[in-house]
Amino acid sequence: MSILSRPRLLLLALLAVGLYHFAGPRISLFAPVELAQGDVGGGGGGGDHSTGSLGAAKALKDGRRTISKRTVAVADLHGDLEHALNVFRMASLVSSTSESWIAGHDTLVSTGDIVDRGDDTIKLYRLFRSLRMQSKQAGGEVRNLVGNHEVMNALGDWRYVTKGDIESFGGAAARRTAMSTQGWIGQEWLRDYNVTTTVPLLPPDHPGLPKGYTPPSASFVHGGITPAYAERGIDEINRIAKSLLRKGLDEERPSGWLPPDTTPEEQAVWSESGPLWYRGYATEDEPEACRIAEKATSALGVRHLVMGHTPHFDGFVMRCPSAEILLIDTGISRAYGGEQSALVIDFELVPLPSSKQDGDRGHGKQELWRETETLSALYRGRKPKVLKRLERDLWL
Ligand SMILES: *[C@@H]1O[C@H](CO)[C@@H](O)[C@H](O)[C@H]1NC(C)=O
Secondary structure (H helix, E strand, C coil): CCCCCHHHHHHHHHHHHHHHCCCCCCCCCCCCCCCCCCCCCCCCCCCCCCCCCCCCCCECCCCCECEEEEEEEECCCCCCHHHHHHHHHHCCCECCCCCCECCCCCEEEECCCCCCCCCCHHHHHHHHHHHHHHHHHCCCEEEEECCHHHHHHHHCCCCCCCHHHHHHHCCHHHHHHHCCCCCHHHHHHHHHEECEEEEECCCCCCCCCCCCCCCCEEEEECCCCCHHHHHHCHHHHHHHHHHHHHHHHHCCCCCCCCCCCCCHHHHHHCCCCCCCCCCHHHHCCHHHHHHHHHHHHHHHCCCEEEECCCCCCCCCEEECCCCCEEECCCCCCCCCCCCCEEEEEEEEEEECCHHHCCCCCCCCCCCEEEEEEEEEEEECCCCCEEEEEEEEEEEC
8 A cells, every 4th residue: 555545546446447347337436425424333443332132122111122133244355354354343243353253143244256356265265154154153144145256266267366366275276176066165155155135124033023014124236136137036146146156166177258058047147237247336327326226126125235346445335315225345355455344234123102102093003113224334444434324113
């Protein structure tokens, strides 16, 4: 960071992205919107926060309790273990002195591109494997997604693989074996990773949830889910993309191009409008992006589309009236030198005391509840920043 100033780094990185994506849509940077600063319950100093607080907190006389959950998302880590750990510790997911999961019931989502540009492929996949197991034991969850770079490696496209990374495997042949159907990384991708996932912002089976209430959810993917793919549904997206991934991992001498037996729907999934590459939510102008996002969120039944893939080095980009679009790739890896960041979604369902229920005539036995969703950005060395607070009162 000393020789290259940040703007120059940014230019270089953009050039790299642009060159790589030479045939693709234009890349444009959006200035992050300045929003009111505010203290957030989590992150920052790693102090007190809602970690593991499932089902705890306030109770009313009638027995109703506050139900809350924290969902954390990280984007492109690109071969940088040190920065990944910085981010996990900043978000109080991992102990400051070890690699222990300390986030209880929380959910962590990684939107892929763990591999390439840096040397720490082995260490990062091992760390995620350990966190998946540890979090499960604690009642939490780590959801791993593949990005376009995972699939590129499966297909034998090694243009972004570093020398140090190849050495860490003990050579190119060993690296390829690890990333094949016979190897541990290839097998983990097929078994433990997906292309897209939908995360409920409260546990849908929590016994304290009022009857008939379905918690809102958020969609996560590396590139972006177009309305056309949203209508096909996440099971179809995952099925088609996994099948392509398997074909790549199965090839004995992968060429970097699609395997000969690739089907048209697999080809489409790997195209620029497929979920691993699509950049429309970053590049379209605001009204158009929001128009598309509205279609995709309603087809998927989610509040937000959370995506990596298109870096914005100064911070997250939040678009549309209710943060339907959240672009969270800030170039965490030293290969970019951007912000080390995590997105935190705190969701709370709080019973309101009956004194506040002055309009309750006509609601029968129903009770009034308040949903509060707080979207916060954690950036290393900066104060946590509240991006958006969404509130809704409901008779349940
Ligand atoms: C991947 O997604 C499918 C549904 O789309 C689901 O059935 C499967 O359990 C998921 N796999 C993992 C590892 O999360």
